[in-house]
Amino acid sequence: MPTYFEKKQLVLPGELLAEGDYLPGENTYLEENKIYAQRIGLVDLDNKRVNMVALRAFYVPKVGDIVIGTVTEVGFNGWTVNIKSPYTAMLRASDVLSRPFKPQNDELSTVLNAGDLIVAKIATYDRAHDPQLTVGEPGLGKITRGQILNVVPTKIPRVIGRKGSMISMIKQETNCQIILGLNGIVLVTGKTLEDEELAINVIKKIEQESHTSGLTDRITQMLKENKVNVEEP
């Protein structure tokens, strides 16, 4: 029952990763008792599970995920939302308006128009149906200020860190509000432009170096250095 990789090794689709008593994790597949890679990425062994962080991937919706999307079309009873996924999401008008919705009375484009960005949660999704979004929870809805940043969706867990350690540190040190859309879109809202820029640079750095060790320390250092710089003048 050998494994054929070193920790955090770069592997390519079709590369044999392990044989025998192992479980296929993310971005890997099992065939005839052998585990192969599905994508370009970095492998890791977690107990008996062979896991892989993909370097190139797209977002596949999952019920309960918080995502950030762009309204692309205003329809008769809802909006279509681009969530950077193979599937376009729908947001129903009755979900946004708290009162009963009548197409003749309400002009939907006054509530959300094409081009607006929203934070939403995936309410329903399965193989046969496109995802439905909901904004009926605190913190969800139209985005009015802040900056948007795109990252590879599989890197989002690294930005969050273990039990949210990384993201809470960034939030605290930069005084920014950060919403991580699991589809790889990040919203950063801070009091000043400098704060926002620092947070964005930090997240970009995490995305690029997600596979290197000692990242948390370097990020801590980066945050501290920049803080000093801001305070000096």
Place this chain on the structure above:
Amino acid sequence: MNDKPIKLIDKKGIRLDGRKADELRPLKLQVGVLSNADGSAYIEHGKNKILAAAFGPREMHPKHLALADRMVLRCRYHMAPFSVQERKSPAPSRREVELSKVIREALEPALFLELYPRTGVDVFIEVLQADGGTRCASITAAALAIADAGVPMRDLVVACAAGKVDDKVVLDLHDEEDKLGAADVPVAYMPSLDAITLLQMDGILTPNEFQQAVEIAMSGCKKIYEMQKEALKTKYMVVKDIEEKEEEEVEE
């Protein structure tokens, strides 16, 4: 065709372009050459120059082509008007339509089509310069483009041809050998799964010769596979190098 038959292989067993019977043409592979495509690759296989771009998975357009239970792979193989000696009309010819289908079917087994129903992956293959064996080079490049786009794959697909020239089974035919030779056997192959995804034959071979042709084509595929992996790795290693430089700067 010429009245006087040309000697395609000389007495020493050297072919017209100076190769031995089991030698590949020089290969150059590059990944991520186009920034507007989700994934892309460029291949120079001898005098062949081919670009491949992949998009998706994305919503199918037109929508009625989407399938409820699986992803759809679409391929377009196209030869540029300047890719051959006599200008080729840019409209898709019978041959291009056929090759598009053949390439699609060679790539399909490598994808997890059932994973993303109602979506589509598009692959565009543009032959800039042709010199025999473009379908094989196209498959090799297209597989890289799909992997670069982040679409899950069982394995990279590699393709290589073998054939019979002057009564000898040789690897990787170029244009003249293809036209004047006796047979051409293109093979597409997934090396780590040891599975053939495309096998064609044009011409006449004895069962023995056929077997020999398939075997040397597969050995050629394995050599190209290594180069293919190298090309993919280089792209993602460059990403790593930039990071290391940045790290040094941070430390300074």
